[in-house]
Structure formats: C-alpha cells, structure tokens
Amino acid sequence: MKFSRYLVPTLKEDPSDASIMSHRLMIRAGLIRKESAGMYIYLPLGMRVLRKVIDIVREEMDRSGALEFLMPELTSADLWKESGRWQTMGPEMFRIKDRNSLEYALAPTHEEAFTNAVRSIVSSYRDLPLNAYQINTKFRDEIRPRFGIMRSKEFIMKDAYSFDMDKEGLEQSYQAMRRAYRTIFKRCGIETIPVEADTGSMGGSDSEEFMVASEVGEEVLLLCPECKYKANQERAEYQRPEPANEAAEELRTVETPDVRTIDELAAFFNCSADRFLKSLIYLADGVPVMAVVPGNREINEVKLKKALGANELELAPDSVVQSVTKAPVGFAGPVNEFNVRTVCDISVKTIHNAITGANQKDRHFAGVNAGRDFIVKEEFDITSAKAGDTCPKCGSAMNERRGIEVGHIFKLGYKYTKSMNLTVLDEKGKAVHPIMGCYGIGVNRTMAAVVEQNYDEKGILWPISVAPFHVHLVGIAKADDEIAAAEEMYTSIRASGIDVLFDDRRVSPGIKFADADLIGIPIRVTVGKSFFQNDEIEIKLRRQSEIVKVRHEELLTKLRTIIEEEASRLRG
RNA sequence: CGGGAUGUAGCGCAGUCCGGUAGCGCGCUGCGUUCGGGACGCAGAAGCCGGGAGUUCAAAUCUCCCCAUCCCGACCA
Numbered sequence: 001m002k003f004s005r006y007l008v009p010t011l012k013e014d015p016s017d018a019s020i021m022s023h024r025l026m027i028r029a030g031l032i033r034k035e036s037a038g039m040y041i042y043l044p045l046g047m048r049v050l051r052k053v054i055d056i057v058r059e060e061m062d063r064s065g066a067l068e069f070l071m072p073e074l075t076s077a078d079l080w081k082e083s084g085r086w087q088t089m090g091p092e093m094f095r096i097k098d099r100n101s102l103e104y105a106l107a108p109t110h111e112e113a114f115t116n117a118v119r120s121i122v123s124s125y126r127d128l129p130l131n132a133y134q135i136n137t138k139f140r141d142e143i144r145p146r147f148g149i150m151r152s153k154e155f156i157m158k159d160a161y162s163f164d165m166d167k168e169g170l171e172q173s174y175q176a177m178r179r180a181y182r183t184i185f186k187r188c189g190i191e192t193i194p195v196e197a198d199t200g201s202m203g204g205s206d207s208e209e210f211m212v213a214s215e216v217g218e219e220v221l222l223l224c225p226e227c228k229y230k231a232n233q234e235r236a237e238y239q240r241p242e243p244a245n246e247a248a249e250e251l252r253t254v255e256t257p258d259v260r261t262i263d264e265l266a267a268f269f270n271c272s273a274d275r276f277l278k279s280l281i282y283l284a285d286g287v288p289v290m291a292v293v294p295g296n297r298e299i300n301e302v303k304l305k306k307a308l309g310a311n312e313l314e315l316a317p318d319s320v321v322q323s324v325t326k327a328p329v330g331f332a333g334p335v336n337e338f339n340v341r342t343v344c345d346i347s348v349k350t351i352h353n354a355i356t357g358a359n360q361k362d363r364h365f366a367g368v369n370a371g372r373d374f375i376v377k378e379e380f381d382i383t384s385a386k387a388g389d390t391c392p393k394c395g396s397a398m399n400e401r402r403g404i405e406v407g408h409i410f411k412l413g414y415k416y417t418k419s420m421n422l423t424v425l426d427e428k429g430k431a432v433h434p435i436m437g438c439y440g441i442g443v444n445r446t447m448a449a450v451v452e453q454n455y456d457e458k459g460i461l462w463p464i465s466v467a468p469f470h471v472h473l474v475g476i477a478k479a480d481d482e483i484a485a486a487e488e489m490y491t492s493i494r495a496s497g498i499d500v501l502f503d504d505r506r507v508s509p510g511i512k513f514a515d516a517d518l519i520g521i522p523i524r525v526t527v528g529k530s531f532f533q534n535d536e537i538e539i540k541l542r543r544q545s546e547i548v549k550v551r552h553e554e555l556l557t558k559l560r561t562i563i564e565e566e567a568s569r570l571r572g
Numbered sequence: 573c574g575g576g577a578u579g580u581a582g583c584g585c586a587g588u589c590c591g592g593u594a595g596c597g598c599g600c601u602g603c604g605u606u607c608g609g610g611a612c613g614c615a616g617a618a619g620c621c622g623g624g625a626g627u628u629c630a631a632a633u634c635u636c637c638c639c640a641u642c643c644c645g646a647c648c649a
Contacts, residue, residue, distance in 0.1 A: 011583060011584090011598090011599090012599080013583065016578090016584070016642080017578095017642055019642080036640085090648090092647090138649090140649085143573085143646085143648065144646095144647080144648090146642085146643090218648090301647090314647090474608095476608055507607095507610090508607060508610075508611060509608045509610095510607095514609065515610085528608055529608065
C-alpha cells in the first residue's frame with residue numbers, strides 16, 4: 001500500500017478528550033476517530049488491525065472445533081421475555097420498536113438468540129457437543145462510555161455458547177475454551193492474567209476472566225504471590241483475622257454529638273476503624289436490608305447482592321435510612337430489633353466490644369458483642385478483599401493490581417436451556433436439557449489492550465501478529481531516478497508477498513520517521529542516501545534502536561527471517 | 573444519577589472577568605527554496621464562537637434555559 005494513496009490522518013497533538021495511552025495513540029496514529037460518545041469510526045489502518053485480531057480469534061475458535069454463526073443484531077422481545085431478562089436486563093439494553101410496535105432489543109449479548117436457534121435446529125444428542133460462536137457487534141447503553149474503544153456503546157465481541165449433554169461434557173468444552181483463550185491472547189501479543197470471577201447477571205458457576213494488567217484497568221485483582229490464587233475483587237475471598245481474646249465489656253451508651261463517619265468516630269473514640277461495626281441500609285429489589293461489616297472494610301455489593309439473592313441492589317436514600325433506624329443517617333446499628341432483614345459479614349461475630357450506632361441521634365453503643373447484644377441471623381462474606389489480606393488458599397498476603405477484562409469464560413448451567421425449554425433426545429429417547437457454557441472476548445477491547453501494553457514515548461509497538469502491515473518502507477528519495485528506485489523496491493517487496501506500507505509522500509524525512517514510530521509497524525525499511533550511494537538498505541525494528549544494513553539482494557530473505565522470528569515469539 | 577470542568581476553523585488553544593468588525597499554533601491549498609528525525613519564505617482558503625431565549629445602540633463576552641463532551645464517584649460482560 002502506498003501511503004500517498006492511503007488515508008492515515010496522524011496527529012501531532014493529543015486529542016483533548018483522550019485520557020489513556022491506548023486511546024490517545026490510536027487516535028493520533030490514525031487508527032480510529034470518535035463519531036460521538038462511545039461510538040468510534042475504524043479508519044483503514046485501524047480496520048486492518050481489527051481484522052487481524054478477528055482472524056486470530058476465528059482461527060483459534062475454529063481450531064477448537066467451535067462453529068461460526070452470524071446472528072441478527074435485532075432480537076425480538078419475546079426471546080428476552082422467555083428467559084426473564086426483558087425485566088432483569090435494565091436500562092443498559094437498547095430497546096426499540098418497529099413500525100408495528102413490535103418490541104426488539106439491540107442485542108447486548110446472545111444467550112437467548114443462540115439457545116433459540118439451537119432449540120429449533122438441534123434435536124438429538126448426536127448433534128452435541130456443540131459450540132456455536134459469532135463475531136458480531138453488541139450494543140450496550142453504558143452509563144458512562146470511556147477510554148475510547150475500551151468501553152463503548154457499540155463494540156465487537158466474539159461470543160460462544162457451548163451445549164453439552166452433561167457436566168463432564170461441559171467441563172471439556174470449558175477447558176477447550178480455556179486453552180483457546182490462552183493461545184488467542186498470546187498470539188495477539190498480550191499478557192493476560194486469568195482470574196476467578198463473578199458470573200454477574202449471566203448466572204452460572206465456574207468462571208474465569210482474562211485480564212490484561214494495566215494501571216488504567218477498571219477491575220481490581222487480588223493475586224497471591226505464593227500460590228496460584230488469582231481473583232477479581234468482586235469475588236476474591238480472604239481469611240479473616242483470628243478474634244482477639246478480650247473480656248466482654250458492659251454494653252453502654254455514649255453521647256456522640258454529630259459524630260457520624262468512621263473517620264470521625266475513630267478520632268472521637270481514639271481507636272482504630274476495625275473496632276466499629278458499620279451498618280448500611282440497602283434497598284434490595286426495593287426492600288430495605290441492613291448490612292453490617294467491620295468499620296475498616298468496604299462492603300462488596302456484588303457479594304452482597306448474591307448473598308441476598310437480589311436482582312437490584314442500591315444504597316437506600318436517607319429518607320429510608322431514617323424511617324428504618326428512626327435516626328438520622330450516621331447512627332445506624334444492628335443492636336435494636338428491626339423488622340428489616342439484617343446480614344452480617346462473617347467477621348462480625350469475631351469483633352469484641354465493638355462500637356455501633358445506637359439508632360438514635362448523636363448516640364452510639366460501645367462494648368457491643370455479637371450473640372449477646374444482637375443475634376447474627378445471617379452471615380456471609382460481603383466485604384471486599386484488599387492488598388495485604390491473607391490468601392484464602394495459603395494464607396500469604398495478597399497483592400492488588402488493576403486489570404482490563406478482555407475475555408470471560410464461564411459455565412452457565414441450565415439457566416437458558418430450562419427457561420427456554422431446549423431439549424434433545426438422549427440415547428434412550430428421553431428429552432433432556434443440555435448444559436451450557438458461555439465464552440466472550442471483547443475484540444476491540446483486545447485491540448486497545450494490545451496498545452495499552454505495547455507503546456513507548458514515540459508511539460505504538462505493534463506485535464507482528466496484529467500489526468496493520470509487517471513492513472514500513474520509508475523512501476527518502478529526491479531525484480527522479482531515486483524515486484524510481486524506491487518504487488521498484490516497494491514493488492519487489494510487495495511482489496514477494498510481504499505486507500508493506502510504502503511511505504512515498506513528498507514530505508520531509510523527519511515527518512516520515514515520526515509517523516513510522518507513531519504508527520508502530522514492527523519492521524522499518526529505509527531506502528535513502530546509503531542505498532542510492534552504496535546499495536545499503538537499512539532495517540530497523542520498532543522495538544529496537546539498532547539499524548541493520550543489508551545489500552539489495554539480501555533484503556527479502558532478511559525480511560522473511562525477521563518476520564518469521566517475530567511471529568514465532570507469539571505462537572502458542 | 574451526584575460532584576467538577578469544558579464547548580471558539582479539521583486538531584490543540586487564547587480571547588469571556590472589564591460588551592465595540594474573530595485571533596494564535598499545527599494542519600490544509602498554491603508558488604518558490606529546502607530535503608536522513610516533525611524545514612523555511614510568500615500568497616491563500618476555512619468559523620451561525622454548542623443551541624435557544626433575553627438584556628443592550630451593540631453579545632464569543634452579561635442573564636436564563638437547554639444540549640453535548642470530558643474527569644471523579646455511583647453503576648456495569
């Protein structure tokens with residue numbers, strides 16, 4: 001491809017609305033442009049990268065035995081009503097009507113659509129196992145799209161759904177995907193950390209997320225340096241400290257005028273935050289519940305929601321807090337009897353002589369002991385693990401890192417096959433529900449993650465597997481014969497089947513080199529002075545600073561060798 | 573949805589406090605000189621100053637309303 005005939009609108013300055021490197025670089029390098037919030041245009045160069053990522057995903061999915069489909073984006077409301085998610089999906093699902101007022105969703109995911117398709121097509125155990133996938137656009141009305149193509153309203157996802165006769169089959173399908181995912185991300189040139197994960201609104205049991213470690217990641221991961229325990233904070237467990245051996249004090253009331261927050265209380269009582277029991281009022285599906293956790297701990301709403309079995313969970317407004325506790329916000333506690341459901345973190349009963357709100361304005365209780373002063377009726381793990389907490393498996397102190405979720409695999413179970421009544425006949429002619437697994441990869445998010453992990457101060461450093469071109473040929477030619485020679489070079493490289501971008505623009509060399517660095521094609525070939533005078537062609541890898549000079553006739557062989565070397569580093 | 577900020581040429585920004593003919597840098601077009609790490613000169617094109625309403629002789633600038641974008645939080649595969 002000739003640069004002069006291509007369209008690569010590189011920018012010298014950072015766009016004002018891009019906060020993370022991958023977003024900045026993808027816009028500056030002319031890969032994408034913003035159309036509006038959460039919607040992006042893929043320019044030709046960006047499209048090439050996207051296609052390479054898609055090709056890798058498709059190859060590995062096909063290799064795993066999965067079958068590619070293409071599903072409608074418009075999914076009829078009936079399907080969603082069948083599974084019950086028309087209600088539970090909430091406002092993130094785009095809902096539209098056609099001219100006859102029939103309702104549809106712009107698919108945010110395709111469990112229903114695939115289950116329905118398989119239901120109507122497959123009727124025998126002989127057709128299973130089946131892993132059906134597609135690479136298609138998804139729509140989500142994100143509360144806050146951000147970070148460019150990392151979180152957008154419209155994004156490309158590879159989603160796969162496996163159907164097996166039994167749990168053993170599902171396990172095999174799941175493991176096949178685990179392997180395929182590791183290969184896919186390795187081939188894309190990114191390091192991922194597979195972590196245990198929450199299954200979210202999809203429902204299910206075993207679940208693994210593939211995270212790209214990144215400062216700007218939206219997920220928090222807990223990693224044990226000793227054993228292999230790795231989990232998303234949404235789900236990470238941790239061991240609670242042993243209770244201190246303390247004699248129980250008398251329960252007493254303390255006047256605490258205007259002391260509400262844990263920080264204020266710690267200062268007022270001159271003790272550490274873990275001495276307090278923090279009591280928060282939530283609305284679980286609209287019903288008030290109280291959650292009690294140690295004062296130095298954050299409530300984990302994902303865990304709480306799951307513990308409560310709730311679909312919707314939100315912090316209750318002040319008015320509800322007041323009507324439940326009969327006190328202003330800041331003085332809630334578990335000691336008095338309420339007729340609201342109260343759930344405690346599993347550590348609550350180990351805290352002796354705690355301080356809690358007294359459910360009266362400006363009063364707290366001190367010397368509170370679970371079991372004596374209030375009964376722990378329900379206890380769950382409802383607090384978030386954090387750096388330094390002890391690993392649930394081996395007891396070592398865990399580390400915290402941030403990550404970007406690029407892939408997610410999990411065992412779905414029977415949720416959709418039962419709710420939508422998908423059955424096949426087994427060997428004995430009996431109708432059984434297949435068991436499902438679900439496997440997603442954020443394709444354009446993966447592309448962003450590649451950049452997030454591969455750049456320097458000058459621009460992107462594409463791994464050769466997803467680079468828009470393999471070779472960036474920079475022609476620095478003045479005279480007509482030089483221009484012709486550079487052109488000839490381009491023709492011969494291209495004729496040899498190497499993917500080459502030829503910068504034939506009539507601009508100064510500085511601009512060409514700066515653009516080459518910014519765009520980040522892995523191999524740069526320069527034909528200039530040294531070529532026209534000494535027949536020496538310069539080869540420079542984007543990741544390295546050395547320049548290798550080769551003679552004309554060696555060039556193609558050398559390029560093939562480098563391409564092969566670069567590619568072999570990324571093979572699974 | 574709460575808190576904060578910003579909307580002025582394709583991009584990055586000044587001008588707004590204190591009302592008086594729309595500016596700078598980059599990019600773009602033409603001509604010339606340059607030509608191995610973002611060259612230079614000359615000449616150009618390009619803006620309903622986010623939208624609406626108001627105040628005023630006069631509004632990018634003041635007032636009110638709306639919209640959009642970004643950041644933090646809440647929320648979310």
